[in-house]
Amino acid sequence: MAMVWIPAPWREKLTQGQQQVDVEGATVRQVIEALDARFPGMRQRIIDPEHDRIRHDIAVSVDGEISVEGLRRKVGETSEVHFLPAMAGG
């Protein structure tokens, strides 16, 4: 099972304060679907349905690396998945 790190602003509203959640899923999309099944509202917070991609202000990281394939990124059995604010450098 992959470990998902729940962003702090969502913990109260969605996961009853849980910081980490273990879910099944072989891709980021499957992980999000599994999350949404347990914590409804996850999908709409992460996925931009119009373009079928991660919403623009959010970056998804798998095992510490920002996914460049977005929803399609593979997730391993022991992977960690994070949803972070998207950011830039100078």
Place this chain on the structure above:
Amino acid sequence: MRDFEYTAPSTLREAVKLLSEKGEAARVLAGGTDLIVQLRARRFQPERVVDVKNIPEVNELSVSPRKGLRIGAAVPCHRIYADEGVKEQFAGLTDASMIIGGIQIQGRASLGGNLCNASPSADSIPALIAYGAEAEVIGPDGKRKIAVEDFCTGPGSNALKPGEMLVAIRMPLPKNNSGGHYLRFIPRNEMDIAVVGAGAFVELGGRSKTRVFKSARIALAAVAPTPLLVAEAGASLEGQPVTEETIAAAAAIAQEAARPISDMRGPAEYRRHLVGVLTKRALIGAVKRANGEFVPNAVQSNGHPVYQLS
């Protein structure tokens, strides 16, 4: 900037004519390091610019025992601080002329321009005042002289009448046992405008262990609408022994006389504080030079000069 007529006369008479014809609509160009910036900023929109650098009298630099030091109004700083006579007799002017802008600016900027620009923070003016310099002016009504401390009349304004121009700055040769020093405070080590500047010229009497001030002149930059001669601070030293105490007392008088404002270069209170610090340092530097001791200028200073009476 609006276009204008560029003229480059080769005689004073011609220059005065060119200036008189246009009155306020003519500006004199020497080094240009202030004027060209001001034209771009549209502070002035002259119809005619009179470049005076082809006129022999404004380009001369001479030191003679009889006539003292004469600096043509357009002589650039780099010629002043490279001059052996100036270095030897007017070290306080060397101090000032080598900190106006960087080397590039010093290649063009003149003390005459610095004076005419009449900025309260001008570095050379307190030094000139301390040395008792006079401005030699020519105009449609002939020549006249103005004491440098009376030359500036407000920020950016001076005592020149329409049609007049500065020809030279002159000052007497200092007597034996005298010395001058100018220094300023800036947050960086070069390139800034003075937050506060202080110039001092002293003449000492008495024997080496019991030196007394015969006379002193102290002038300040950036603490009033014009560069400021603090005559009472200098007068307070006359006949007094050269001690930390008498110097501190003169510095306190200078602090009293200062009327600084707050702007992006420094708050008023801090400026007043600096007046005390810099006046002391300027006096100590001048005393040391009067005693024949070495006080470094900006190029010689590798680190911090020590401002303590020996």
Place this chain on the structure above:
Amino acid sequence: MTDHGETTRKGGEIRNFGTQTYKVVGTRPIRHDGTDKVTGRAVYGGDIRLPGMLYGQILRSPHAHARIQRIDTSRAEALPGVHAVVTAADLPDTTGGRIDLGEGHADTKYMRDNILAGDKVLYRGHAVAGVAAVSLHVAEEALALIDVDYELLEPVIDVETAMKDSAPLLHEGLTTTELNEDTGRKSNIAMHIRHEMGDVQQAFAGAAHVAEAEIRTATVHQGYIEPQNGTASWSEDGQLTIWTSTQGSFTAQKQLATILDIPVSKVRVIPQEIGGGFGGKIPVYVEPVAALLSRKTAHPVKIIMTRADVFESTGPTPGSYVRVKMATDASGKLVASEAHIALEAGAFPGAEIGAAAMCVFSCYDIPHAVVDGYDVVVNKPKSAPYRAPGATQVTWPVEKVMDDLARQLGKDPVAFRLDNAAAEGTRRVDGIVYPRIGGRECLEVARDSDHYQSELSGPYRGRGMAIGYWFNIGLKSAVTASVNADGTVHLVEGSTDIGGTRTSVAMQFAETLGLDAADIYPSVGDTSAIGYTDVTGGSRVTYATGWAAYEAAEDVKRQMIERAAILWESSADQVEYSDGVFKTRDGSKSADFKQLAQKLEDTGGPVVGRATVHPDTGVGGSFAVNIVDVEVDPDTGKVDILRFTVIQDAGKAIHPSYVEGQMQGGSVQGIGWALNEEYAYTEEGRMANSTFLDYRMPTSLDLPMIETIIVEVPNPGHPYGVRGVGEASIAPPPAAVAAAVENATGTQLNVLPLRPDRIINAMEDSIPAAAG
């Protein structure tokens, strides 16, 4: 000024923690574009001159906050020599939407509004109209003939005021979002983000030592010497060509297409040499105006900003208000931390608050932590990235607190940091677990350095140290490589070269093929000549474009092996390549790269290698440690830097001289930020010091030599172990300099810059320092 070490040596110390030795990588060849740049031949954006070219100028708002009631351009248009005037009315309708800039997103309405103000001006310097004329001077005269009526509004120029409920609102429709969720609250706070790990309250409750700091930092500018510029030629067939100095030609292309509402294929951006950027030349400013003017006049139009424009109208880095609290147990292990970070975005949302929130505690292993970050609009120019954006603002408060805790514990500051340094496996407050990183090694090297071990004595002298962190961005890069008949290679990349990266990229290519760096001729292609490449920023070029060069070299190698097989009537699996020589496995035939290159015509024609990368693995981060000695003049408060050492983890330094250059340059920008640089504002919101005279960047006379120690802890995710080094060096200097000044004077300081008057005030407020 003290000089440590021989002054004409060509490089500093390198400490290796497991990187390999290579033939080309790690050497110091002369850069490929060097001769053009020392002879004045190199063409920068401002040097462009086209037939029929007009000169553009931009009218800017004199007010910080006002509603535009009317713009009358008729008098300007009537001036002889004026060809056209444009205003926001010439821009496409501004309905809004988002654009992906590779390095983050932007709102298209805000983007257009920042190019030419719509209904409101939001900062002094905000562009209002553009003019094209036969000469620069005529265009400038025309500006004075444009009449604009403003209704003045109250400005808000600092983040603390802007966050108050009573503050005037810059954007009537702006509401606060929390990680992409609209709270519906109308406010100048555009975004709030929060990271939280563990149970912070409980951890603080059980802590033995607690320290806190409250810090304010001024708005500062990147300070590149070359002003923004752009030349546009809009052809009758609808094709727009732009010559500009930009950090990313494709990002510029995307912005132009969006702002002008035309397809990207209609925009060709030809990047010129660029005179510094540091993040500030990612956004476009004058290019869209030049384009509009070109379309309207049917002439090419060039616009170059004045220096005042650069200060007042391009993105500085945010001023900030930051509070940090940290705690340890009795043994000195960090147990808890919290941070409140508010950054000034400028007129439109988008300060680098995410990066600030991520970097704030990133140097340490802290089990319980919480960070709140706020992106706040104020009436200042829209902020832009500036070298490790957001990291510098948060590094000083954390490092000040760390020094305080070390004092409470009676520990040496470096030893205390080493006890708590983040390392492989440490979980950061944003939840991410570190791969192998070099923070600990940097601290160890600092501790053992000649500088840290040396004595510092004398009155009003003090030493400070600090550590800072910046991550790397991977992003997309493309490289093509054409093998020439003489065995050299022309390499085309899409990353604009601000600091010698053509060479660091070419060196990785050369290393991969066993060639000399001098055999590679690198150039930067325009948007029609090379595949999509993201900005030169985020410390990514040597890392990611270097990786693309490595892949392109592997591609060339594969193709050349096939050619050798054809030449020798063998098969590819029978040919091998090493040390620059192709051989058959039986050893019967061999040719070096140059010899084989001569045979390409007979074996199938040209060989062109290509690669694109979008790395998502091994994007490590870089740590920088500073040690600084200062002397303070107790009478004036002036600070002199006596000695400065920067230690940074480079992964593997491809060209050590340019790695050192990044370390030194970032350090000195940080010193400027610490001591003198700031936007000085009047009450009406006017910048009072928009010149290099009064902005006070460090000159050569304000500095000693900047000693460097490169630490090489290889990045396991990169073919040559590279870590991006462009940014981390700016994060620690204000913290280190402030600590040194505090130690020299016995004071506590909490505002940047550390102006002399502030130091004098602090000294008057505190117990006199124990001089000596």
Place this chain on the structure above:
Amino acid sequence: MSKIHVQCTINGEPTEFLCEARQSLLEVLREELGFTGTKEGCNDGNCGACSVTVDGVLVDSCLILAAEVQDKTVGTVEGLASAEGLHPLQQKFLEHASLQCGICTPGFLVASKALLDANPNPSQHEIRHWLAGNLCRCTGYDKIVRAVLDAAGTAE
């Protein structure tokens, strides 16, 4: 207003041009004569990117009117190298990696040459003092100062 006819020598070549009174030497060098090696950083004498020599004296070309160089000798970065190759300062700037973006480099080279002409063996302090009118934002000056020290040694 009619244009002014100016005759001067630039990098050893007799040159004449027409200019408006309000045009700076910098503007004429760059926009009229094609000497774009001289750079504009601030246009008010505070960055040194436009450094040139006029009759051997180091000046900012943004703060001199083009009309003022009548009968004068102007030296720009384009005049440093010769058919024999780069000037030693140019070579040392390359060897020491003294440039990153390179926009300030022409100004630093012209200023450094003027320094070595005036003072062939400057100390580090003298170099830093002389070059204080030239801003560099990329390098922190370290490698520039080293290159000038090295070039001064070479010139001996």
